[in-house]
Amino acid sequence: LTPQLDCAGRVLVLDRPRVMGIVNVTPDSFSDGGAHDNVEAAVAHGLRLAAEGADILDVGGESTRPGADEVTVEEELRRVIPVVERLARETALPVSVDTSKPEVMRAAVAAGAGLINDVYALRREGALDAAAATGVPVVLMHMQGEPRSMQAAPAYDDLVGEVHRFLAERIFACEMAGIAKKRIVLDPGYGFGKTTAHNLLLLRQQSRLLDLGLPLLAGLSRKRSLGEITGREVGERLHASVAAAVLAAEYGARILRVHDVAATVDALKVWAAVAAQPSPKAAA
Numbered sequence: 001l002t003p004q005l006d007c008a009g010r011v012l013v014l015d016r017p018r019v020m021g022i023v024n025v026t027p028d029s030f031s032d033g034g035a036h037d038n039v040e041a042a043v044a045h046g047l048r049l050a051a052e053g054a055d056i057l058d059v060g061g062e063s064t065r066p067g068a069d070e071v072t073v074e075e076e077l078r079r080v081i082p083v084v085e086r087l088a089r090e091t092a093l094p095v096s097v098d099t100s101k102p103e104v105m106r107a108a109v110a111a112g113a114g115l116i117n118d119v120y121a122l123r124r125e126g127a128l129d130a131a132a133a134t135g136v137p138v139v140l141m142h143m144q145g146e147p148r149s150m151q152a153a154p155a156y157d158d159l160v161g162e163v164h165r166f167l168a169e170r171i172f173a174c175e176m177a178g179i180a181k182k183r184i185v186l187d188p189g190y191g192f193g194k195t196t197a198h199n200l201l202l203l204r205q206q207s208r209l210l211d212l213g214l215p216l217l218a219g220l221s222r223k224r225s226l227g228e229i230t231g232r233e234v235g236e237r238l239h240a241s242v243a244a245a246v247l248a249a250e251y252g253a254r255i256l257r258v259h260d261v262a263a264t265v266d267a268l269k270v271w272a273a274v275a276a277q278p279s280p281k282a283a284a
């Protein structure tokens with residue numbers, strides 16, 4: 001049976017790896033334009049990613065980069081809601097909201113968002129109830145520590161086991177709050193309290209998370225670990241990001257969260273065409 005996510009009426013069919021395009025609504029470092037310019041630029045970017053073949057658009061107003069400082073609820077709402085509203089209206093794609101704040105979850109779904117993408121896995125006060133009340137699917141991501149300090153000294157006794165246990169606990173918390181298991185997507189949280197070595201091991205063993213019985217989302221696009229491996233700066237990580245997306249698909253991910261949609265769409269078409277062929281075991 002093919003898993004599918006009903007994102008407020010816009011159904012994401014997970015019969016093959018799908019591409020989630022990243023729409024950051026954070027102060028534009030290129031222009032000193034005010035909030036309006038940020039919204040306009042973000043909407044234009046989202047429309048472009050839709051034209052490039054994205055299956056879902058992920059709108060985020062708070063950078064969760066290591067060391068990032070907090071954004072107030074009011075500021076995050078000002079950035080995110082207008083963009084969610086416009087993209088939900090001007091495309092037929094499901095729109096997800098990348099937030100940990102319950103108020104932003106509620107307002108974004110009211111404005112047309114069909115998926116909640118929470119890097120904090122609904123652990124903030126009120127987030128479980130807010131997500132349950134919206135009725136839309138949720139992405140639960142693993143993070144060790146807090147964005148501000150998570151990269152100081154990440155350490156694990158059993159990395160994959162700890163990520164697995166964390167996700168199992170968050171699934172249970174969701175079910176207790178009335179969020180059905182079929183509304184949940186899991187995410188290993190690459191780069192969130194992990195060294196490059198951790199990220200590599202977690203990717204290689206990502207398929208161990210599949211026994212939790214839920215679709216996986218992977219976000220490796222342009223991340224620091226890819227820079228460490230290739231020596232490339234953030235704007236030069238397209239090739240590494242495409243390789244990482246294909247590997248994540250090979251190791252079980254069905255949603256790839258990326259900046260470079262067109263390139264990843266083509267790469268995953270090749271993956272899907274090959275994956276459709278009989279495996280060596282079948283031929284034997």
Ligand SMILES: Nc1nc2[nH]c(SCC(=O)O)nc2c(=O)[nH]1
Binds near residue numbers: 118139141187189
């Ligand atoms: N679900 C999910 N959401 C995310 N939001 C970010 S923000 C940091 C960046 O894009 O570099 N990363 C992720 C990720 O890996 N998974």
